[in-house]
Amino acid sequence: MPLLAALALAIHSWFAFVGEPMADDFDFLHHTFFTGRDRWFDGGGSRFYWRPVARQLYYRLLGDTMLAHPAWVSALEVGFAALAGLCIHRALRRSWPGAWAAAAASFPLLIEAGRPLVSSPTNFQDLGAILWSAVALHEAAHARRWSALAALLAGLLCKEMVVVTAVALPLVAGAKTTTAGAPPTRRRLRWLVAVGILVVAWAVVYRIVLLRAGLLLARDAGQDQGALAAPWLNRFVWACGESLGDAMSLPALTPALRGGALAALATVAVATIGLLAADRAARARVMARGPWVVGGLAWFVLATATLADVYPDWRPYRSPFGAIGLGVACVALLGAAWPPLLAALVAVRLVTFAASPPPPERVAADVASAYSLDFAKLVRLQRLVGETRRALAVALPPPAHGARVAAHYYPRGALYAFAGDRALQTWYRDTTLHWVPIRTAVLEPNGATTVALELQPAAARQVVPVSPQALWHLEDADHHIEAKRWAEALASLKAADSLERDPDARMFASMLAGKRALALVGIGRVAEAETQAARSLALWPGNDDARYARVGAALRLGRLADAEADLEALARAHPSDAGLRRMLDDTRRARRAQEAGRP
Structure with missing residues (x-):
């Protein structure tokens, strides 16, 4: 069962750029390649925490593979997840029925929050904590002290929350039944x-x-x-709520599915309470398994308590470690009370896991999400980084000493995925590469090779090289449009058009046509403006310039209903824009007055 759970986790997590290094990965890789391989007593490239096994050791062993074959590293992490589940299963199987052990061992694997663990190298910090904790528990269950201690140390050097495992080890070792040797109390003391x-x-x-x-x-x-001022208890309750939701894969579901899942879970809970209240034999069975229930809940509570300090920045990949204990508690309680209740819980969790959305297929213009980094946002950022790396491999083959790269229309807040210049420098193994703004790339050439990359949310090739000079003229035209210098804007757009001829640069062509439509409306050439706006939207339906141009053209021609329709589309795209909302309201009133025959 744990092996099947890990396989299901892999299938549900896999996508074209799975395992692509991003963000913190480049801090650790940069430290590995440039800082020196003998520095073990620092953050491994980060300002936070000391985790030398999950950072220095992991990236030194696998850094080259992460860059050349990132999916191989993800496949290895799936293997680690399977091994962790197998160790938990074997440890529990000594005291539990096989079905119970399988259900508990798969608990931290078959959840939405487990998907980032096998999708990103940096999350080996959490996966390593789970893996080495599982190995330590397995060894303790078999009374192998030294190997358990070695695994515990490896886990502590992956992530600090493994202190929870340290608390559990003496209890697990003391629970082992033996025909000879020290009694349980003395064994636990040792x-x-x-x-x-x-x-x-x-x-x-x-x-x-x-x-x-x-x-x-x-x-x-x-x-x-x-x-910072929030009481610790409030932060702890917040962490418990987030962890419980993650354990049941609820946050990623649609509201309707989440409501159905909550109803099903509530039904299981009510049925359990009713059964225990009415059936003395069920209560006796649960009491016999009481230490497992209490121990599992203690694991969950202690693990979650370590997360109170991250308030309010929740990241779901932190949940699976605590889910180990929650799974043990739930399985022991429901299995002892009445096995069909356990089967019902397993069924609900399978449904919620399977119903969680697949990996996003595209990089969106906006990478915002409910959390600072959930699975969907992780995938979008990995796609952005992977597409960028792929485009640079063609446009800027190594060596590229001193080269500069400019990014155009990359999602706001997404550039942290490149860890500043560290992604470029890690890819090329050269610390002279840098990101620069478009204006700097054009106006301060310095004899350096410069490549500009543009994100295309709606195109098949999402990242394409574009002429930096063409992008500069495009931005220059934008300044002229803001100042209502229509002729100058059209001249800049003509220059931009002459500098970029790649037919795959659909985003650039859409922006060019959209801004041209705005300038044409400004000088009263409405028919041409509508043609350019239509071309712009055909290339990229999200072009605001084209829609504003259509609004201007429609207002000039008195087609208030058409103007209202485009303003509604803009308002849906920008719900917080108060000025746009006022413009829509004014146009709607004018359209109603027009239809009523009033001036």
Whole structure:
């Protein structure tokens, strides 16, 4: 079952650019390739935390593969997830029926929040915590102290929340039934001492590294004064709510599906409470499994407590670690009460996992999401980075010493996916490459090779090279249009058109036609403006310039209904634009008055 769960997770997570390094990955890769391979006692390229196994070691072993074959790394991470599930299953199988162990082992895998764990290299910090915790629990269940301690140390060096595993190990080791040897209490004490020594040693070294390397923790990065002032209990309750929702794959569902899933889960909960209230035998069975229920809930609570400091920046990939304990508690409770209740919970979770949206197929003009980084946003950013890398491989083959790259119409807030210049420098293994604005690329050439890339939300090729000079003239025309210098705008657009002839540059052609339509409306050449606007929207339906040009043309011709229709489309695209809303209201009133025959 855990192997099938990992396979299902892989199938539901796979897309063309799966495993593509982005954002923090480039910090770690840049540290690996340029800072030196002997620096283990720092953040590995980050200002936060000391996690040398998940950062320095992981990226030194796999850095070249991440860049050359990113999907191979994702496939390896799927294998790690399967191994973690298998270890949890084998540890539980010593005390539980096979079906129960399988259900609990698949709990952290068959969730929407698990998809980022196998899709992005940087999330090995969380996946590694799960993997090494599972190995440590497996070894403890088999009373193998030294291998369990080694796995625990590896987990702690992946992510700090593995201290929860440290708490669990003596209890798991003490629960093992043996025919000879030390009694359970003495065995637990030995494990407690060994684990305590290891955790204290790790904590001391961790603190020293933090101080000497100047590293920060999550709470040190808080800028929102309201968030900093929020009571810890409020932040903990928030983290619990987010973790519970993630454990049932609820946040990614449509409102209708989420409502149905909540109703189904509530039905299971009510049925369980009713059964326990009415059936003494069921209560006795649950009491017999009480330590598992309490232990699983304690794991979930402790793991979630470590996430209170990230308030209010929730990222779903943090949830699967706590879901290990929640799965144990739910399976022990429902399986003991009445197995069909457990089957019902498994069915609901399978449905919610399967119903979560597939990976987005395109990079959108806006990469905003409900969370700072959920699976959908992760995929869009990986696609953007992958398409950019692919376009540069053709437009700017290595070596490219001193080259500069300009990005046009990339989504606002998406450039952090390139970690500043580090993506370029990592791809080319050259620290002289930089991102520059279009204006700098054209007006300050400095003899450097310059490539401009443009995002095309609606085209088959989403990132294409475009002439920097053509883009500069396009932006220059925009300034002329704002100043109502229509003739100068048309001249700049003509120059831009002459400099870019790639038929695949559909976004550029759409922008060119849209701005030309605005300028033509400005000088009263309405018919030509409508032709250009139609061409612009055919190339890219989201072109605001073309719609504004159509509004201007329709108003000049007295076609108020047409103007209202385009203003409604613009208002849907920009719901917070108060000026646009007023313009729509004025046009609507004028159209109604026109239809009523009033002036």
